[in-house]
Amino acid sequence: KEQLAAVEKEIFKINQEVQWLLDKQKTLKEKRNQLKLQLEQEASAELANIDWKHTDHPWSRKLELTMHDVFKLKTFRPLQLEAVNATLSGQDCILIMPTGGGKSLCYQLPALVSPGITLIVTPLVSLMEDQLMALRALKVSAAALNAGCSKEEVNKVQNAMKDKNSDLCLLYVTPEKLAKSKRFMSLLEKVYEMGRFTRLAIDEVHCCSQWGHDFRPDYKFLGIMKRQFPKVPILGLTATATAKVVSDVQKMLNIGGCLVLKASYNRPNLKYEVHAKASSQEKSIDQLENIITKRFFNQSGIIYCFSIKEAEEVASALSERGVKALSYHAQLDPKSRSYIHQSWASNETRVVVATVAFGMGIDKANVRFVIHHSLPKSLENYYQESGRAGRDDTPAYCILLFRAADVFRQSTMVFTERTGLENLYAMVAYCLEVEGCRRTTIAHHFGEEWDKSHCQHMCDNCEMDRAGARLELTHDCKMLYTIINHASEMKERLTANKLIDIWQRKGPSKLRPPHLKPTNHQRDNCELVLVFLLVEGYLKEEFHFNPFTTISYINKGPKAGICNNSDHSVYFCLPTRKRKACDFFDEVVHKAQKNETHSPSSCRDLKNEESSSKMSKLRQLKDNPDIFSDKNISKSSHVSKRKKKNTTNQKELKTGQTHQVNDASEKDKILKNSLGNSSSPDSSTLTERVSLVSHTSDRKVLKNTV
Ligand SMILES: Nc1ncnc2c1ncn2[C@@H]1O[C@H](COP(=O)(O)OP(=O)(O)OP(=O)(O)O)[C@@H](O)[C@H]1O
Numbered sequence: 001k002e003q004l005a006a007v008e009k010e011i012f013k014i015n016q017e018v019q020w021l022l023d024k025q026k027t028l029k030e031k032r033n034q035l036k037l038q039l040e041q042e043a044s045a046e047l048a049n050i051d052w053k054h055t056d057h058p059w060s061r062k063l064e065l066t067m068h069d070v071f072k073l074k075t076f077r078p079l080q081l082e083a084v085n086a087t088l089s090g091q092d093c094i095l096i097m098p099t100g101g102g103k104s105l106c107y108q109l110p111a112l113v114s115p116g117i118t119l120i121v122t123p124l125v126s127l128m129e130d131q132l133m134a135l136r137a138l139k140v141s142a143a144a145l146n147a148g149c150s151k152e153e154v155n156k157v158q159n160a161m162k163d164k165n166s167d168l169c170l171l172y173v174t175p176e177k178l179a180k181s182k183r184f185m186s187l188l189e190k191v192y193e194m195g196r197f198t199r200l201a202i203d204e205v206h207c208c209s210q211w212g213h214d215f216r217p218d219y220k221f222l223g224i225m226k227r228q229f230p231k232v233p234i235l236g237l238t239a240t241a242t243a244k245v246v247s248d249v250q251k252m253l254n255i256g257g258c259l260v261l262k263a264s265y266n267r268p269n270l271k272y273e274v275h276a277k278a279s280s281q282e283k284s285i286d287q288l289e290n291i292i293t294k295r296f297f298n299q300s301g302i303i304y305c306f307s308i309k310e311a312e313e314v315a316s317a318l319s320e321r322g323v324k325a326l327s328y329h330a331q332l333d334p335k336s337r338s339y340i341h342q343s344w345a346s347n348e349t350r351v352v353v354a355t356v357a358f359g360m361g362i363d364k365a366n367v368r369f370v371i372h373h374s375l376p377k378s379l380e381n382y383y384q385e386s387g388r389a390g391r392d393d394t395p396a397y398c399i400l401l402f403r404a405a406d407v408f409r410q411s412t413m414v415f416t417e418r419t420g421l422e423n424l425y426a427m428v429a430y431c432l433e434v435e436g437c438r439r440t441t442i443a444h445h446f447g448e449e450w451d452k453s454h455c456q457h458m459c460d461n462c463e464m465d466r467a468g469a470r471l472e473l474t475h476d477c478k479m480l481y482t483i484i485n486h487a488s489e490m491k492e493r494l495t496a497n498k499l500i501d502i503w504q505r506k507g508p509s510k511l512r513p514p515h516l517k518p519t520n521h522q523r524d525n526c527e528l529v530l531v532f533l534l535v536e537g538y539l540k541e542e543f544h545f546n547p548f549t550t551i552s553y554i555n556k557g558p559k560a561g562i563c564n565n566s567d568h569s570v571y572f573c574l575p576t577r578k579r580k581a582c583d584f585f586d587e588v589v590h591k592a593q594k595n596e597t598h599s600p601s602s603c604r605d606l607k608n609e610e611s612s613s614k615m616s617k618l619r620q621l622k623d624n625p626d627i628f629s630d631k632n633i634s635k636s637s638h639v640s641k642r643k644k645k646n647t648t649n650q651k652e653l654k655t656g657q658t659h660q661v662n663d664a665s666e667k668d669k670i671l672k673n674s675l676g677n678s679s680s681p682d683s684s685t686l687t688e689r690v691s692l693v694s695h696t697s698d699r700k701v702l703k704n705t706v
Pocket residue numbers: 073074075076077080097098099100101102103104105239360361362363391
């Protein structure tokens with residue numbers, strides 16, 4: 001027994017030592033990965049320090065000629081020359097450039113300048129076809145291999161790949177083609193041995209990463225390309241990738257430490273706005289009609305919807321109201337798709353009401369507005385979809401209609417993705433932002449430093465001198481926990497709707513905790529508060545399946561513990577009154593559309609003109625509806641009403657009566673607008689807060705104006 005005890009003791013000691021060593025090994029492994037990453041980042045940074053813009057390379061002269069003669073372009077856009085020189089130098093490179101920035105030229109031009117074949121991996125066949133059409137119009141020899149190709153076409157392309165005398169220089173394939181066709185891979189090896197496999201371009205390269213918003217399993221296969229074809233430089237292209245995604249892509253493609261060229265995410269000609277979406281589909285279509293007919297009369301645009309059904313309903317409702325709109329989605333046959341595409345491209349159809357299936361490869365220059373009728377699943381998606389507006393560099397609008405209920409439609413779809421909920425909540429946080437610059441939110445999301453002053457009033461929050469009301473939610477949060485605990489005791493799960501019902505003392509009485517006072521918040525604000533608490537981690541969604549659908553239930557979130565600390569408070573910034581500081585943008589768009597001499601050709605002109613006329617425009621102070629107040633929505637886009645209001649305000653200014661919200665009753669009105677008819681003790685504190693915030697901001701407006 002003694003011996004056994006001694007052995008046990010020794011084993012215990014060894015186990016402890018093993019555990020200690022395992023912990024140490026884990027720490028060291030983490031450190032090793034960190035150091036590797038750091039080295040790679042330093043290598044990337046060193047490469048980025050090289051001046052890639054030189055024009056004295058052996059290929060520079062041919063490059064210039066090809067650009068002028070074949071592509072009929074005069075100058076490079078930012079980072080194009082850098083990317084072209086880097087890939088022609090044999091450098092692996094990831095190029096991050098906004099939608100419409102001109103990424104295609106960065107592999108098309110080198111393909112014509114150097115011998116051999118550039119292989120382009122593209123996720124969609126329609127994208128390939130668009131590019132092939134454009135290249136053939138320029139008399140460039142290009143081909144595609146996809147499931148739709150006939151045997152003869154495949155043979156012809158494969159022979160051309162091996163033929164030294166063939167002028168085929170660009171070959172488009174889907175990732176599936178590489179991953180699934182051993183025959184094609186063996187052909188590529190032959191072409192490589194012949195020295196004719198010159199470059200690999202990977203479009204939408206963020207699809208390689210599981211951290212990205214659009215992971216495609218077949219992109220994983222591309223990891224072997226560097227190993228199989230070490231001398232072939234890789235050029236990865238994307239419009240959106242966070243630092244984490246870039247690093248993951250480098251790892252996946254075995255090009256760690258490669259050159260990363262990143263253009264600014266800022267599209268200065270795009271104006272970002274978030275509006276409250278009306279509560280019913282019919283009202284939200286009124287809203288769309290209002291925006292399209294009053295603000296974008298006869299202009300071209302896209303409306304993005306959540307589902308095929310929604311896209312079809314919205315398109316037909318708009319058509320009934322006289323807007324030339326067609327719906328576009330993945331279930332349409334290729335003929336219908338092509339018809340819609342062409343009809344829209346020729347401005348016959350004004351609005352395409354689409355699901356996310358519409359967009360990749362769309363190269364229409366004069367898209368003046370992109371409206372999201374439903375919440376996109378991530379900021380990456382939003383940036384990409386809204387970025388289809390204003391490719392001609394003249395002003396265009398990106399408008400998002402937000403309603404908290406839409407969050408749950410998306411969350412039940414994306415929760416299975418690795419970072420689905422995280423990405424969705426970042427999108428929701430963008431919508432909930434009432435004071436901060438929207439450009440700043442986008443830039444920070446993509447890891448870009450951004451000075452809010454560069455926004456130049458090109459987002460609704462910067463444009464308005466908006467004061468948010470800081471609403472303390474600590475008590476509300478605890479009330480919600482009480483409801484959730486009570487339901488849990490009754491073995492019930494609560495959806496967001498049910499939770500709000502009980503919070504408002506509606507719904508089945510057995511689920512209402514005794515002594516629970518109903519909330520004073522209006523339904524819309526309850527939804528907003530709930531979504532805010534989700535985004536902040538005070539609540540969380542849990543997903544369960546039934547035979548027909550997935551249901552999101554609300555539970556206490558990871559921050560539930562700290563909420564009970566007496567010194568912890570939860571604040572939410574609700575929008576109160578906002579004032580439009582300058583309406584110049586609307587005017588410029590309107591004039592550009594009418595081809596008046598005043599129309600700026602670029603956003604730079606816009607900024608210059610803006611500053612010169614700022615003083616006069618600032619005098620046009622006007623009230624603007626709360627973004628989260630449905631009642632005011634139709635007013636917001638009603639030009640004549642706004643003009644009327646304008647005149648009144650100008651009159652007020654002349655007579656020295658500024659429209660300053662410094663009167664307690666007015667503030668109470670604002671507060672009630674935002675929160676419902678509140679008479680709880682909490683609301684008085686809130687009134688004080690609103691008054692403080694509004695007062696400061698009004699003084700700011702007044703100062704500017706004077
Ligand atoms: N240097 C340039 N000068 C003028 N126009 C250019 C230049 N480079 C590209 N373009 C034009 O810009 C438009 C957008 O280019 P392209 O389709 O390559 O953008 P992209 O970055 O690939 O966009 P997306 O991410 O939407 O695919 C095209 O019409 C193209 O002809």
